[in-house]
Amino acid sequence: MIFRQLFDRESSTYSYLLGDERTREALLIDPVVDSTEQNLALLEQLGLTLKLAVDTHTHADHITGLGALRERTGCATMMGSQSLANCLSETFADGDQLTVGDIKLEVLYTPGHTDDSYSFYLPRTDGGMLFSGDTLLIRGSGRTDFQNGSAEQQYQSLFNRLLQLPENTAVYPGHDYKGWLVSSIGEEKRHNPRLQVADQHAYISLMSALKLPNPKLMDIAVPANQSCGAVS
């Protein structure tokens, strides 16, 4: 598999390009609209055809590239069935599989950061790769105080879904603000300060004490992302 992690410096967002070596078909996870030209250049240089672009959830801190990529390439665009986006080819739900060439990603519904938050898992004998969106971050987790977020649901998503994956699963998050790129389930179990809580009640208390300011772009990004990146 051809694999590239891509970084948007403005919003500290990671996007992921997965390309199948046999069919030369590719998938982009969480593309950023400002990187559309760069992403198209990279696809072309790697000899890949974009078949599918997906968002893990409705982002509030950057504008999605889904709409622009579909316009330019005709790729399919998908988000979870809970998404309010009005411009998707199709939606996915828990237990579905995203297939691009020989790449098969398992779809995990992991609400909490938002009510449309999903993670994608690529199983492999080495523990595989988890694209965890803003559900599980490196030494952190996505805030749960807007967009129908729920610390209670996030606790379940983290402890009963993601942390049940093999310890050696590589964790590729939706963001990192300190310059770290990847982690593992075992590492997060042991060293993520938000995962050291005694129970769901303690997790809810921890998250409700955060009192974070709203993201700068929220009032622009959320409506834009419900139109796959069209800014009105």
Place this chain on the structure above:
Amino acid sequence: MIFRQLFDRESSTYSYLLGDERTREALLIDPVVDSTEQNLALLEQLGLTLKLAVDTHTHADHITGLGALRERTGCATMMGSQSLANCLSETFADGDQLTVGDIKLEVLYTPGHTDDSYSFYLPRTDGGMLFSGDTLLIRGSGRTDFQNGSAEQQYQSLFNRLLQLPENTAVYPGHDYKGWLVSSIGEEKRHNPRLQVADQHAYISLMSALKLPNPKLMDIAVPANQSCGAVS
């Protein structure tokens, strides 16, 4: 091998952590001083002991973490024999090997960006990994207009050394300003605009036409880095 690429957002610098799973000994390439605490935390969480910290060259755009890491961990600190740094445990030269546990990095002298520029190559059956400093960047190359840089030498370093590595060698650069993290020798051969020149003469013309402003931090970083990061 435990491997982590780390990003300093301020200077768009990549640092690299390589850890040997058997001995739990580790090496850091191009650490940034501001990330010292973070790097020490990561080493500890991964159960690694830092044995060696190296710089690919004297950086002009950020302050090295070599001195701070040595103070905190007692690790060895190394740079190339051409370096003017007054604070190294030892120097390396072309053809040397850096050994940390079972990890063996080949030292390649690749002058051009500066006269003390080195690259490190980890041979493997899959093409291996190249840590190319500022000699070979993703779709670019390091400027050659200060610190005894030389476009002529850089052409030789690129075409006669680095591009002779297997096409599937992964290229991990010292910086990237567009959010790309890794490339390959084959990809750079085909798509790096600076490597499409007809000959050395054309490369020198291309580099001398760049007329870049000096890096913001140059007057602070270069002397500081000659003292392994001590800012006087």
